[in-house]
Amino acid sequence: MTGSLVIAGLGPGAEAMITPEVAAALDRASDVIGYIPYVGRIAPREGLRLHPSDNRVELDRAVHALELAAKGSHVVVVSSGDPGVFAMASAVFEAVEQGPAHWRDLDIRVLPGITAMLAAAAAAGAPLGHDFCAINLSDNLKPFDLVLKRVRLALEADFAMAFYNPRSTSRPHQFASVLGLLQAVAGPERLIIFARAVSTPAQEIRVVPLRAARPDVADMRTLVIVGSSATRQAGRFVYTPRRA
Amino acid sequence: MTGSLVIAGLGPGAEAMITPEVAAALDRASDVIGYIPYVGRIAPREGLRLHPSDNRVELDRAVHALELAAKGSHVVVVSSGDPGVFAMASAVFEAVEQGPAHWRDLDIRVLPGITAMLAAAAAAGAPLGHDFCAINLSDNLKPFDLVLKRVRLALEADFAMAFYNPRSTSRPHQFASVLGLLQAVAGPERLIIFARAVSTPAQEIRVVPLRAARPDVADMRTLVIVGSSATRQAGRFVYTPRRA
CATH class of the missing domain: 3.40.1010.10 (Tetrapyrrole methylase, N-terminal domain)
Known part of the structure:
Protein backbone atom coordinates (compact mmCIF):
# COMPACT_ATOMS: atom_id res chain seq x y z
CA MET A 1 0.00 0.00 0.00
CA THR A 115 1.03 32.93 -6.83
CA ALA A 116 -0.83 36.12 -5.87
CA MET A 117 1.88 38.52 -7.02
CA LEU A 118 1.77 37.17 -10.59
CA ALA A 119 -2.01 37.51 -10.80
CA ALA A 120 -1.93 40.96 -9.19
CA ALA A 121 0.83 42.09 -11.54
CA ALA A 122 -1.09 40.79 -14.56
CA ALA A 123 -4.25 42.61 -13.46
CA ALA A 124 -2.31 45.89 -13.19
CA GLY A 125 -0.10 45.49 -16.30
CA ALA A 126 3.49 44.33 -15.79
CA PRO A 127 4.92 45.99 -12.67
CA LEU A 128 7.18 42.97 -12.01
CA GLY A 129 8.61 43.15 -15.52
CA HIS A 130 12.15 43.52 -14.29
CA ASP A 131 14.17 42.49 -11.21
CA PHE A 132 11.97 42.22 -8.12
CA CYS A 133 11.63 40.70 -4.68
CA ALA A 134 8.86 39.14 -2.62
CA ILE A 135 8.67 39.84 1.10
CA ASN A 136 6.25 38.42 3.66
CA LEU A 137 5.42 41.37 5.92
CA SER A 138 3.99 39.18 8.66
CA ASP A 139 6.11 39.07 11.78
CA ASN A 140 4.51 35.86 13.08
CA LEU A 141 7.69 34.03 12.20
CA LYS A 142 10.41 36.68 12.03
CA PRO A 143 11.29 39.93 13.83
CA PHE A 144 9.80 43.05 12.28
CA ASP A 145 13.25 44.67 12.20
CA LEU A 146 14.27 42.07 9.64
CA VAL A 147 11.28 43.07 7.49
CA LEU A 148 12.38 46.71 7.57
CA LYS A 149 16.00 45.78 6.82
CA ARG A 150 14.93 43.81 3.76
CA VAL A 151 12.71 46.62 2.49
CA ARG A 152 15.58 49.09 2.94
CA LEU A 153 18.02 46.88 0.99
CA ALA A 154 15.42 46.18 -1.69
CA LEU A 155 15.00 49.94 -2.16
CA GLU A 156 18.77 50.32 -2.46
CA ALA A 157 18.82 47.53 -5.06
CA ASP A 158 15.93 49.29 -6.85
CA PHE A 159 13.86 46.13 -7.00
CA ALA A 160 10.14 46.25 -7.61
CA MET A 161 8.62 44.60 -4.52
CA ALA A 162 5.68 42.37 -3.80
CA PHE A 163 4.44 42.31 -0.21
CA TYR A 164 2.47 39.32 1.03
CA ASN A 165 0.34 39.53 4.20
CA PRO A 166 0.81 43.29 4.45
CA ARG A 167 -1.52 43.96 7.33
CA SER A 168 -3.65 42.20 9.90
CA THR A 169 -5.89 43.57 12.61
CA SER A 170 -3.44 42.28 15.23
CA ARG A 171 -0.58 44.40 13.84
CA PRO A 172 -2.02 47.45 12.06
CA HIS A 173 0.97 49.73 12.75
CA GLN A 174 3.63 47.72 10.99
CA PHE A 175 2.41 48.31 7.48
CA ALA A 176 2.24 52.02 8.30
CA SER A 177 5.95 51.84 9.24
CA VAL A 178 6.79 50.14 5.96
CA LEU A 179 4.85 52.79 4.03
CA GLY A 180 6.71 55.51 5.94
CA LEU A 181 10.06 53.97 5.05
CA LEU A 182 9.05 53.67 1.39
CA GLN A 183 7.91 57.29 1.24
CA ALA A 184 11.09 58.53 2.92
CA VAL A 185 13.46 56.62 0.63
CA ALA A 186 11.59 56.25 -2.67
CA GLY A 187 9.85 59.62 -2.62
CA PRO A 188 6.20 60.65 -3.01
CA GLU A 189 5.76 59.80 -6.71
CA ARG A 190 6.80 56.13 -6.61
CA LEU A 191 3.87 53.93 -7.69
CA ILE A 192 2.21 51.46 -5.33
CA ILE A 193 -0.50 48.95 -6.24
CA PHE A 194 -3.06 47.55 -3.81
CA ALA A 195 -4.51 44.39 -5.32
CA ARG A 196 -7.34 42.91 -3.29
CA ALA A 197 -9.08 39.55 -3.80
CA VAL A 198 -7.21 39.09 -7.04
CA SER A 199 -8.92 37.04 -9.77
CA THR A 200 -12.18 36.76 -7.77
CA PRO A 201 -15.43 38.66 -8.48
CA ALA A 202 -14.46 41.00 -5.59
CA GLN A 203 -11.14 41.97 -7.23
CA GLU A 204 -10.07 45.60 -6.71
CA ILE A 205 -6.88 47.09 -8.15
CA ARG A 206 -5.82 50.54 -6.96
CA VAL A 207 -2.75 52.29 -8.29
CA VAL A 208 -1.58 55.42 -6.48
CA PRO A 209 1.63 57.34 -5.92
CA LEU A 210 3.14 56.76 -2.46
CA ARG A 211 2.08 60.22 -1.29
CA ALA A 212 -1.56 59.11 -1.64
CA ALA A 213 -1.11 55.62 -0.15
CA ARG A 214 -3.00 54.99 3.08
CA PRO A 215 -2.11 51.97 5.22
CA ASP A 216 -5.75 51.05 5.94
CA VAL A 217 -6.35 50.24 2.27
CA ALA A 218 -4.48 46.96 2.80
CA ASP A 219 -5.76 43.90 4.62
CA MET A 220 -4.82 40.21 4.64
CA ARG A 221 -6.54 39.67 1.26
CA THR A 222 -4.40 42.41 -0.28
CA LEU A 223 -1.21 41.90 -2.23
CA VAL A 224 0.86 45.06 -2.42
CA ILE A 225 3.30 45.81 -5.24
CA VAL A 226 5.70 48.74 -5.06
CA GLY A 227 7.33 49.80 -8.30
CA SER A 228 11.03 50.30 -8.87
CA SER A 229 12.27 53.78 -9.74
CA ALA A 230 11.60 52.92 -13.40
CA THR A 231 8.00 51.73 -12.99
CA ARG A 232 5.61 53.91 -14.96
CA GLN A 233 2.08 54.16 -16.34
CA ALA A 234 0.90 53.77 -19.91
CA GLY A 235 -2.78 54.65 -19.92
CA ARG A 236 -4.49 52.43 -17.33
CA PHE A 237 -1.54 50.02 -17.21
CA VAL A 238 1.45 50.02 -14.85
CA TYR A 239 4.68 48.46 -16.04
CA THR A 240 8.36 48.21 -15.29
CA PRO A 241 10.45 48.51 -18.43
CA ARG A 242 12.73 45.63 -19.43
CA ARG A 243 15.81 47.88 -19.17
CA ALA A 244 15.39 48.67 -15.47
CA MET B 1 -14.80 45.45 -35.50
CA THR B 115 7.05 31.23 -14.21
CA ALA B 116 10.21 29.11 -14.34
CA MET B 117 11.33 29.83 -10.79
CA LEU B 118 8.10 28.45 -9.32
CA ALA B 119 8.33 25.24 -11.34
CA ALA B 120 12.05 24.89 -10.57
CA ALA B 121 11.44 25.49 -6.86
CA ALA B 122 8.63 22.93 -6.83
CA ALA B 123 10.84 20.34 -8.52
CA ALA B 124 13.55 20.85 -5.88
CA GLY B 125 11.28 21.19 -2.82
CA ALA B 126 10.56 24.69 -1.51
CA PRO B 127 13.73 26.79 -1.74
CA LEU B 128 11.68 29.98 -2.27
CA GLY B 129 9.64 29.29 0.87
CA HIS B 130 10.57 32.59 2.43
CA ASP B 131 11.58 36.09 1.25
CA PHE B 132 13.31 35.97 -2.13
CA CYS B 133 14.21 37.96 -5.21
CA ALA B 134 14.31 37.33 -8.95
CA ILE B 135 17.13 38.78 -11.03
CA ASN B 136 17.64 38.65 -14.78
CA LEU B 137 21.38 38.06 -15.23
CA SER B 138 21.35 39.07 -18.87
CA ASP B 139 23.11 42.36 -19.55
CA ASN B 140 21.40 42.86 -22.92
CA LEU B 141 19.31 45.59 -21.35
CA LYS B 142 21.24 46.73 -18.28
CA PRO B 143 24.87 47.16 -17.26
CA PHE B 144 26.47 44.12 -15.67
CA ASP B 145 27.61 46.22 -12.69
CA LEU B 146 23.95 46.67 -11.78
CA VAL B 147 23.52 42.88 -11.78
CA LEU B 148 26.43 42.52 -9.35
CA LYS B 149 25.13 45.33 -7.14
CA ARG B 150 21.73 43.66 -6.88
CA VAL B 151 23.24 40.27 -6.06
CA ARG B 152 25.40 41.90 -3.35
CA LEU B 153 22.39 43.65 -1.77
CA ALA B 154 20.27 40.50 -2.04
CA LEU B 155 22.98 38.61 -0.14
CA GLU B 156 23.00 41.30 2.54
CA ALA B 157 19.19 41.05 2.79
CA ASP B 158 19.57 37.25 3.01
CA PHE B 159 17.03 36.65 0.26
CA ALA B 160 16.87 33.36 -1.56
CA MET B 161 17.49 34.27 -5.20
CA ALA B 162 16.24 33.09 -8.57
CA PHE B 163 18.42 33.90 -11.56
CA TYR B 164 16.86 34.03 -15.02
CA ASN B 165 19.00 33.84 -18.17
CA PRO B 166 22.13 33.02 -16.19
CA ARG B 167 24.48 32.35 -19.04
CA SER B 168 24.72 32.57 -22.80
CA THR B 169 27.53 31.64 -25.15
CA SER B 170 28.04 35.34 -25.93
CA ARG B 171 28.78 36.19 -22.28
CA PRO B 172 30.17 33.10 -20.54
CA HIS B 173 32.29 34.98 -18.00
CA GLN B 174 29.54 36.93 -16.29
CA PHE B 175 27.90 34.00 -14.58
CA ALA B 176 31.35 32.98 -13.35
CA SER B 177 31.68 36.44 -11.76
CA VAL B 178 28.31 36.08 -10.06
CA LEU B 179 29.29 32.65 -8.72
CA GLY B 180 32.56 34.09 -7.44
CA LEU B 181 30.69 36.85 -5.60
CA LEU B 182 28.26 34.34 -4.10
CA GLN B 183 31.08 32.08 -2.91
CA ALA B 184 32.99 35.00 -1.40
CA VAL B 185 30.02 36.41 0.51
CA ALA B 186 27.76 33.43 1.22
CA GLY B 187 30.52 30.88 1.81
CA PRO B 188 31.19 27.45 0.34
CA GLU B 189 28.29 25.55 1.92
CA ARG B 190 25.40 27.73 0.67
CA LEU B 191 23.09 25.63 -1.52
CA ILE B 192 22.61 26.36 -5.21
CA ILE B 193 20.15 24.66 -7.55
CA PHE B 194 20.59 24.33 -11.30
CA ALA B 195 17.21 23.54 -12.82
CA ARG B 196 17.36 22.84 -16.54
CA ALA B 197 14.43 22.41 -18.96
CA VAL B 198 12.03 22.42 -16.03
CA SER B 199 8.81 20.42 -16.43
CA THR B 200 9.90 18.95 -19.78
CA PRO B 201 11.08 15.36 -20.38
CA ALA B 202 14.64 16.73 -20.39
CA GLN B 203 14.33 18.20 -16.88
CA GLU B 204 17.49 18.02 -14.75
CA ILE B 205 17.69 19.31 -11.18
CA ARG B 206 21.13 19.52 -9.57
CA VAL B 207 21.61 20.67 -6.00
CA VAL B 208 25.15 21.39 -4.85
CA PRO B 209 26.93 23.54 -2.28
CA LEU B 210 28.52 26.65 -3.80
CA ARG B 211 32.01 25.17 -3.46
CA ALA B 212 31.03 22.51 -6.01
CA ALA B 213 29.15 24.85 -8.38
CA ARG B 214 30.67 25.16 -11.85
CA PRO B 215 29.55 28.00 -14.13
CA ASP B 216 29.39 25.82 -17.24
CA VAL B 217 26.51 23.79 -15.74
CA ALA B 218 24.19 26.71 -16.55
CA ASP B 219 22.91 27.67 -19.98
CA MET B 220 19.96 29.73 -21.26
CA ARG B 221 17.53 26.88 -20.49
CA THR B 222 18.70 26.85 -16.87
CA LEU B 223 17.01 28.58 -13.97
CA VAL B 224 19.35 29.00 -11.02
CA ILE B 225 18.16 29.26 -7.41
CA VAL B 226 20.51 30.22 -4.61
CA GLY B 227 19.35 29.53 -1.09
CA SER B 228 19.28 32.00 1.77
CA SER B 229 21.48 31.31 4.80
CA ALA B 230 18.58 29.28 6.21
CA THR B 231 17.99 27.04 3.17
CA ARG B 232 18.57 23.38 4.01
CA GLN B 233 18.06 19.83 2.85
CA ALA B 234 15.59 17.25 4.13
CA GLY B 235 16.39 14.02 2.34
CA ARG B 236 16.26 14.73 -1.41
CA PHE B 237 14.35 18.00 -0.89
CA VAL B 238 15.70 21.54 -0.51
CA TYR B 239 13.64 24.05 1.41
CA THR B 240 13.79 27.44 3.06
CA PRO B 241 12.05 27.43 6.45
CA ARG B 242 9.10 29.75 7.01
CA ARG B 243 10.92 31.53 9.83
CA ALA B 244 13.83 32.76 7.70
Missing part, protein backbone atom coordinates in the same frame (compact mmCIF):
# COMPACT_ATOMS: atom_id res chain seq x y z
CA THR A 2 1.90 3.00 -1.28
CA GLY A 3 0.59 6.40 -0.45
CA SER A 4 1.50 9.76 -1.87
CA LEU A 5 1.59 13.38 -0.84
CA VAL A 6 1.05 16.21 -3.30
CA ILE A 7 1.40 19.82 -2.16
CA ALA A 8 -0.65 21.75 -4.69
CA GLY A 9 -1.26 25.40 -5.48
CA LEU A 10 -4.86 26.44 -6.19
CA GLY A 11 -3.88 29.84 -7.58
CA PRO A 12 -5.26 33.10 -6.23
CA GLY A 13 -8.96 32.32 -6.54
CA ALA A 14 -10.24 31.90 -10.09
CA GLU A 15 -11.03 28.34 -11.15
CA ALA A 16 -9.59 29.15 -14.58
CA MET A 17 -6.16 29.68 -13.02
CA ILE A 18 -5.92 26.15 -11.55
CA THR A 19 -3.47 24.18 -13.67
CA PRO A 20 -4.59 20.87 -15.20
CA GLU A 21 -1.95 18.96 -13.21
CA VAL A 22 -3.36 20.28 -9.95
CA ALA A 23 -6.91 19.47 -11.07
CA ALA A 24 -5.79 15.91 -11.95
CA ALA A 25 -4.11 15.46 -8.56
CA LEU A 26 -7.32 16.54 -6.83
CA ASP A 27 -9.30 14.05 -8.94
CA ARG A 28 -7.03 11.22 -7.74
CA ALA A 29 -6.92 12.30 -4.07
CA SER A 30 -8.35 10.29 -1.20
CA ASP A 31 -7.69 13.10 1.30
CA VAL A 32 -7.46 16.88 0.94
CA ILE A 33 -5.87 18.84 3.77
CA GLY A 34 -5.55 22.60 4.22
CA TYR A 35 -6.68 25.85 5.72
CA ILE A 36 -10.49 26.08 5.94
CA PRO A 37 -11.16 28.52 3.05
CA TYR A 38 -8.83 26.65 0.68
CA VAL A 39 -10.37 23.24 1.40
CA GLY A 40 -13.70 25.02 0.91
CA ARG A 41 -12.75 25.48 -2.76
CA ILE A 42 -12.66 21.70 -3.32
CA ALA A 43 -15.87 20.07 -4.57
CA PRO A 44 -16.91 17.16 -2.33
CA ARG A 45 -17.23 13.74 -3.98
CA GLU A 46 -17.60 10.15 -2.89
CA GLY A 47 -14.34 8.65 -1.65
CA LEU A 48 -12.77 12.01 -0.87
CA ARG A 49 -12.17 13.01 2.74
CA LEU A 50 -11.80 16.73 3.37
CA HIS A 51 -9.71 17.88 6.36
CA PRO A 52 -10.08 21.64 6.82
CA SER A 53 -8.05 23.15 9.65
CA ASP A 54 -7.51 26.54 11.18
CA ASN A 55 -4.74 28.96 10.30
CA ARG A 56 -1.45 28.97 12.28
CA VAL A 57 -1.34 25.20 12.62
CA GLU A 58 0.78 24.64 9.51
CA LEU A 59 3.19 22.20 11.12
CA ASP A 60 0.43 20.06 12.70
CA ARG A 61 -1.32 19.98 9.34
CA ALA A 62 1.90 18.90 7.62
CA VAL A 63 2.45 16.08 10.14
CA HIS A 64 -1.14 14.92 9.66
CA ALA A 65 -0.66 14.85 5.88
CA LEU A 66 2.58 12.87 6.16
CA GLU A 67 1.01 10.36 8.57
CA LEU A 68 -1.91 9.75 6.22
CA ALA A 69 0.41 9.35 3.21
CA ALA A 70 2.62 6.95 5.17
CA LYS A 71 -0.49 4.81 5.84
CA GLY A 72 -1.27 4.61 2.12
CA SER A 73 -3.58 7.55 1.48
CA HIS A 74 -3.31 9.77 -1.58
CA VAL A 75 -3.12 13.10 0.13
CA VAL A 76 -3.25 16.56 -1.44
CA VAL A 77 -2.28 19.48 0.76
CA VAL A 78 -3.82 22.59 -0.79
CA SER A 79 -2.42 26.10 -0.60
CA SER A 80 -3.71 29.27 -2.12
CA GLY A 81 -1.47 30.66 -4.86
CA ASP A 82 1.76 28.68 -5.14
CA PRO A 83 2.51 26.19 -2.34
CA GLY A 84 6.21 27.13 -2.36
CA VAL A 85 5.69 30.88 -1.79
CA PHE A 86 4.84 31.70 1.85
CA ALA A 87 2.68 28.59 1.98
CA MET A 88 2.51 24.93 2.95
CA ALA A 89 5.45 23.33 1.09
CA SER A 90 8.07 24.62 3.54
CA ALA A 91 6.00 23.41 6.49
CA VAL A 92 5.78 19.93 4.97
CA PHE A 93 9.55 19.71 4.44
CA GLU A 94 10.15 21.02 7.95
CA ALA A 95 7.97 18.16 9.21
CA VAL A 96 9.82 15.70 6.97
CA GLU A 97 13.14 16.83 8.39
CA GLN A 98 11.94 16.48 12.00
CA GLY A 99 9.93 13.30 11.47
CA PRO A 100 10.74 9.57 11.22
CA ALA A 101 13.35 8.63 8.62
CA HIS A 102 10.88 6.70 6.44
CA TRP A 103 8.97 9.92 5.66
CA ARG A 104 11.93 10.97 3.49
CA ASP A 105 11.20 8.06 1.16
CA LEU A 106 7.55 8.95 0.65
CA ASP A 107 6.29 9.92 -2.80
CA ILE A 108 6.12 13.68 -2.25
CA ARG A 109 5.59 16.18 -5.07
CA VAL A 110 5.04 19.92 -5.17
CA LEU A 111 2.77 21.24 -7.95
CA PRO A 112 3.23 24.95 -8.60
CA GLY A 113 0.38 27.42 -8.85
CA ILE A 114 -0.19 31.03 -9.86
CA THR B 2 -13.30 45.25 -32.00
CA GLY B 3 -10.05 43.42 -31.62
CA SER B 4 -8.28 42.25 -28.54
CA LEU B 5 -4.79 41.55 -27.31
CA VAL B 6 -4.03 38.90 -24.71
CA ILE B 7 -0.50 38.46 -23.40
CA ALA B 8 -0.45 34.91 -22.13
CA GLY B 9 1.98 32.75 -20.19
CA LEU B 10 2.47 29.18 -21.44
CA GLY B 11 4.29 28.07 -18.29
CA PRO B 12 7.73 26.48 -18.33
CA GLY B 13 7.03 23.68 -20.78
CA ALA B 14 4.57 21.03 -19.57
CA GLU B 15 1.12 21.14 -21.18
CA ALA B 16 -0.36 20.29 -17.78
CA MET B 17 0.92 23.60 -16.39
CA ILE B 18 -0.98 25.77 -18.91
CA THR B 19 -3.93 27.36 -17.09
CA PRO B 20 -7.45 26.87 -18.48
CA GLU B 21 -7.82 30.64 -19.02
CA VAL B 22 -4.74 30.66 -21.26
CA ALA B 23 -5.97 27.59 -23.13
CA ALA B 24 -9.35 29.30 -23.68
CA ALA B 25 -7.69 32.46 -24.97
CA LEU B 26 -5.68 30.40 -27.46
CA ASP B 27 -8.88 28.66 -28.61
CA ARG B 28 -10.46 32.06 -29.38
CA ALA B 29 -7.37 33.58 -31.03
CA SER B 30 -7.17 34.60 -34.68
CA ASP B 31 -3.43 35.36 -34.41
CA VAL B 32 -0.66 34.03 -32.19
CA ILE B 33 2.56 36.00 -31.98
CA GLY B 34 5.79 35.15 -30.20
CA TYR B 35 9.33 33.87 -30.17
CA ILE B 36 9.75 30.87 -32.51
CA PRO B 37 9.94 28.05 -29.91
CA TYR B 38 6.94 29.38 -27.97
CA VAL B 39 4.73 29.72 -31.05
CA GLY B 40 5.93 26.20 -31.90
CA ARG B 41 4.05 24.96 -28.83
CA ILE B 42 0.69 26.09 -30.30
CA ALA B 43 -1.26 23.49 -32.30
CA PRO B 44 -2.17 24.81 -35.76
CA ARG B 45 -5.86 24.95 -36.63
CA GLU B 46 -8.04 26.47 -39.32
CA GLY B 47 -8.57 30.20 -38.87
CA LEU B 48 -5.48 30.64 -36.70
CA ARG B 49 -2.51 32.55 -38.07
CA LEU B 50 0.84 31.85 -36.40
CA HIS B 51 3.49 34.58 -36.40
CA PRO B 52 6.74 33.19 -35.04
CA SER B 53 9.60 35.69 -34.79
CA ASP B 54 13.21 35.68 -33.71
CA ASN B 55 14.52 36.57 -30.28
CA ARG B 56 15.65 40.15 -29.50
CA VAL B 57 12.85 41.75 -31.52
CA GLU B 58 10.45 42.07 -28.58
CA LEU B 59 9.43 45.65 -29.33
CA ASP B 60 8.78 45.00 -33.05
CA ARG B 61 6.72 41.98 -32.08
CA ALA B 62 4.72 44.07 -29.58
CA VAL B 63 4.01 46.73 -32.23
CA HIS B 64 2.91 44.06 -34.69
CA ALA B 65 0.53 42.58 -32.10
CA LEU B 66 -0.96 46.00 -31.28
CA GLU B 67 -1.43 46.83 -34.97
CA LEU B 68 -3.27 43.57 -35.60
CA ALA B 69 -5.48 44.05 -32.52
CA ALA B 70 -6.25 47.63 -33.59
CA LYS B 71 -7.43 46.24 -36.95
CA GLY B 72 -9.84 43.86 -35.23
CA SER B 73 -7.85 40.67 -34.78
CA HIS B 74 -7.95 38.57 -31.62
CA VAL B 75 -4.27 38.40 -30.91
CA VAL B 76 -2.50 36.29 -28.31
CA VAL B 77 1.13 37.12 -27.61
CA VAL B 78 2.68 34.04 -26.05
CA SER B 79 5.53 34.00 -23.56
CA SER B 80 7.16 31.10 -21.83
CA GLY B 81 6.51 31.03 -18.08
CA ASP B 82 4.69 34.15 -16.94
CA PRO B 83 4.40 37.03 -19.43
CA GLY B 84 5.03 39.60 -16.70
CA VAL B 85 8.36 38.15 -15.52
CA PHE B 86 11.24 39.01 -17.87
CA ALA B 87 8.93 38.44 -20.81
CA MET B 88 6.62 40.09 -23.33
CA ALA B 89 4.13 42.06 -21.19
CA SER B 90 6.57 44.90 -20.47
CA ALA B 91 7.48 45.16 -24.14
CA VAL B 92 3.80 45.46 -25.08
CA PHE B 93 3.19 48.26 -22.56
CA GLU B 94 6.35 50.01 -23.71
CA ALA B 95 4.93 49.92 -27.25
CA VAL B 96 1.55 51.16 -25.97
CA GLU B 97 3.23 54.10 -24.26
CA GLN B 98 5.19 55.03 -27.38
CA GLY B 99 2.42 54.31 -29.88
CA PRO B 100 -0.70 56.14 -31.08
CA ALA B 101 -3.12 57.27 -28.36
CA HIS B 102 -5.91 54.91 -29.48
CA TRP B 103 -3.77 51.87 -28.55
CA ARG B 104 -4.36 52.76 -24.89
CA ASP B 105 -8.07 52.05 -25.34
CA LEU B 106 -7.56 48.59 -26.81
CA ASP B 107 -8.87 45.54 -24.96
CA ILE B 108 -5.56 44.33 -23.53
CA ARG B 109 -5.27 41.64 -20.87
CA VAL B 110 -2.35 39.82 -19.28
CA LEU B 111 -2.94 36.19 -18.28
CA PRO B 112 -0.41 34.91 -15.76
CA GLY B 113 1.48 31.65 -16.11
CA ILE B 114 3.73 29.42 -14.03
